Amino acid sequence: GNSVTQMEGPVTLSEEAFLTINCTYTATGYPSLFWYVQYPGEGLQLLLKATKADDKGSNKGFEATYRKETTSFHLEKGSVQVSDSAVYFCALGNNAGGTSYGKLTFGQGTILTVHP
Amino acid sequence: DAGVIQSPRHEVTEMGQEVTLRCKPISGHDYLFWYRQTMMRGLELLIYFNNNVPIDDSGMPEDRFSAKMPNASFSTLKIQPSEPRDSAVYFCASSFRGDTQYFGPGTRLTVL
Numbered sequence: 001g002n003s004v005t006q007m008e009g010p011v012t013l014s015e016e017a018f019l020t021i022n023c024t025y026t027a028t029g030y031p032s033l034f035w036y037v038q039y040p041g042e043g044l045q046l047l048l049k050a051t052k053a054d055d056k057g058s059n060k061g062f063e064a065t066y067r068k069e070t071t072s073f074h075l076e077k078g079s080v081q082v083s084d085s086a087v088y089f090c091a092l093g094n095n096a097g098g099t100s101y102g103k104l105t106f107g108q109g110t111i112l113t114v115h116p
Numbered sequence: 117d118a119g120v121i122q123s124p125r126h127e128v129t130e131m132g133q134e135v136t137l138r139c140k141p142i143s144g145h146d147y148l149f150w151y152r153q154t155m156m157r158g159l160e161l162l163i164y165f166n167n168n169v170p171i172d173d174s175g176m177p178e179d180r181f182s183a184k185m186p187n188a189s190f191s192t193l194k195i196q197p198s199e200p201r202d203s204a205v206y207f208c209a210s211s212f213r214g215d216t217q218y219f220g221p222g223t224r225l226t227v228l
Contacts, residue, residue, distance in 0.1 A: 093214070109159070
């Protein structure tokens with residue numbers, strides 16, 4: 001079945017540091033890949049997505065590239081801010097059909113804390 | 117555009133009481149999902165609907181939980197009777213044709 005493995009947290013960085021949160025997946029077919037962000041007390045928000053191999057999703061300075069050869073979708077940001085402190089979830093979409101079509105498989109989430 | 121709307125935002129109840137959580141998906145979306153989030157278990161998918169029909173309810177913890185979607189713009193998740201271990205944040209999400217899911221703000225449930 002589909003699965004997502006995320007880098008374990010928590011991750012603590014100083015402002016302006018470089019961020020990488022690793023995400024690897026197991027899936028059949030060619031799933032869409034997503035990064036969601038959850039700020040304290042809020043629901044999950046879509047941060048970025050990629051729908052096919054070598055696609056790069058980007059938003060708010062964050063980037064992730066769909067790497068089919070390494071089954072990875074690592075999240076990166078060149079210079080983090082205090083306001084980026086949140087929980088980040090990697091997710092895999094099941095668009096291969098069948099009874100699980102439309103479901104997302106989430107990683108366990110990575111807590112990011114950025115200090116001034 | 118209005119996003120996914122959930123009510124109430126907070127619910128405090130006593131053990132044994134019935135609890136009903138409500139969700140209005142984004143207009144035009146044909147998939148609706150109910151999730152539960154706790155510190156111990158993380159984010160869990162409880163049930164999801166396609167065109168108002170339940171597709172997969174394997175995540176529903178037990179018979180005390182039930183969900184309905186009487187029409188394309190409304191869904192409920194009911195817990196009867198509620199127990200303290202049901203305390204969690206419950207999220208509703210919707211999507212169009214199984215693509216990106218959009219989450220509501222959640223209902224924080226506390227069962228005393």
